[in-house]
Amino acid sequence: MAKIPSQATYTLTSPPHPALTPPPGVTPNFEQPYTLLPYVELTIAGGIAITSVLVAARMFVKTRVVKQYLWEDWSCLFGYVCYIVFVSLEWRAGIRGGGTHQWNLTYDDFKHNLWISNYSDMFYCMSIASVKLSILLLITRIFLAVNRNVLFWLTHLLMWTNTLFYGIAFFLAIFACRPRHKIWSPEVPGQCFDSKSLYITSATFNTVSDLLMLSVPIHMIWKLQMSTKRKLGVSAIFGTGAFACICAIVRIFFEFKLIKSSDFTYVHMETGLLGYAEVASGLICCCLPILPLFWHHLSHSTGSGGHHNNNALTLDRLNKPKHNQTNRGGHESYDAHEPVGGKSWVRLDDGSIAPMPRIHPVEPEGSDERALTRDEAALNEAIIGMK
Numbered sequence: 391m392a393k394i395p396s397q398a399t400y401t402l403t404s405p406p407h408p409a410l411t412p413p414p415g416v417t418p419n420f421e422q423p424y425t426l427l428p429y430v431e432l433t434i435a436g437g438i439a440i441t442s443v444l445v446a447a448r449m450f451v452k453t454r455v456v457k458q459y460l461w462e463d464w465s466c467l468f469g470y471v472c473y474i475v476f477v478s479l480e481w482r483a484g485i486r487g488g489g490t491h492q493w494n495l496t497y498d499d500f501k502h503n504l505w506i507s508n509y510s511d512m513f514y515c516m517s518i519a520s521v522k523l524s525i526l527l528l529i530t531r532i533f534l535a536v537n538r539n540v541l542f543w544l545t546h547l548l549m550w551t552n553t554l555f556y557g558i559a560f561f562l563a564i565f566a567c568r569p570r571h572k573i574w575s576p577e578v579p580g581q582c583f584d585s586k587s588l589y590i591t592s593a594t595f596n597t598v599s600d601l602l603m604l605s606v607p608i609h610m611i612w613k614l615q616m617s618t619k620r621k622l623g624v625s626a627i628f629g630t631g632a633f634a635c636i637c638a639i640v641r642i643f644f645e646f647k648l649i650k651s652s653d654f655t656y657v658h659m660e661t662g663l664l665g666y667a668e669v670a671s672g673l674i675c676c677c678l679p680i681l682p683l684f685w686h687h688l689s690h691s692t693g694s695g696g697h698h699n700n701n702a703l704t705l706d707r708l709n710k711p712k713h714n715q716t717n718r719g720g721h722e723s724y725d726a727h728e729p730v731g732g733k734s735w736v737r738l739d740d741g742s743i744a745p746m747p748r749i750h751p752v753e754p755e756g757s758d759e760r761a762l763t764r765d766e767a768a769l770n771e772a773i774i775g776m777k
Contacts, residue, residue: 409500410652412493419494426489426659433663434477437670444677445470447684455683462527466676469520472513473669479510480662489659492652503655504574511563514665518596519556521672522603523549525631528679529607541606548602555595562588589645596638596668604631627678634671637664 408418445467452463480488483506487499495503526549530542567573567582607628611621644661651657 407497408493409495409497409655410492412491416493420496423490423494425484426656426663427484429663430481430484430489430659430666433666434481437477437666438474441470441473441670441673441677444674444681448677448680451680451684460527460531462524462531462676465520465524465527466673469517469524469669469676470673472517472520473673476510476513476517476669477666479506479513480659480666482506483510484659487655488662490655492655495655500655501574504576507658508563508566508573510662512560514669515556515560515563517669518672519552521669521676522552522599524676525603525672526552528676529603529610532607532610541610544602545606548599552599559588559592589649590642593638593642593645597635597642600631600635600638604628604635628675630671630678631675634668634675637668637671640664641668 412418448463449467452459483503486502486506487495488503488507492500526545530545530549562583562585564570566585567580569578569580572578572580572582608625611624611628614621616624641661641664644657644664648654648657648661
């Protein structure tokens, strides 16, 4: 959220006077000042390129292959749109002086920077809230759909807490000052709330929520009956959220720097760089689980996927019974999706949950491919989003 500087941190004189008194011995440079804009443009361009490809692949799979949308898909798409608006506004702020030391800017450029930053704060709140909601919905559906244990309620608590927190932050960005235009025109008479404590609260909340969101799926993955290689692969997918955690932790340092500094235009862009990466990492984490199915569909549609991989996320493997699976401990009913006794569970064709005993797969004779375990098949089905 844009910091509202006090009247002591800028000058009201007309250009070419600086928007902030420079440090002793420093001469304002209005022509070619040092700026963070090249780093901003590189970060934004890379984030847009990667997230656009991944979101497009996710929506392609949901539209052409699975032919079914879930709430997490719409939340991810909305978060992506808000992310694009957010970084576009930040790029525009950089063009008008964001990332430049404030004493190298005119007062008009400084005011314009505050105005754009206020709107980018709103879209940051919407983008990060939507992306986190999409991830939490995915975690709940994959790992916590049956047993309503402590992790189930913790995940739901995170959903509501994230939504409430970023909703409040969104409205605080709108109503930070009375009258509202005092946000970008500090010389206007009025009142603004002290936002310094909000910066640290926001950074701390991001860090804690990101760490909790990362720990829940990793904990659940290593409780499943899967090979170690498979566990490492799935953990790596959700582990991309670790980069968002790192960004959130580093942002705490820069938020402390921001509230102590009068050089708003420069320090705010430093924190912004971490914000771009944080949201982009969340979008990547949203889309990576569906990529194996996208790649499988693409390779088979182009005729290059002749070799069938038992670990691929394919609809055929989840829908069609296997002729060589009738030996699963004598439980032919598994292939027919019929309920049997036991302590574990399986999803039936009608969408209901039925008990299933722990069944260890038997590798097909004469084959070097390993059949999916029950947990792997259930995980594949959940990731794809089949009901």
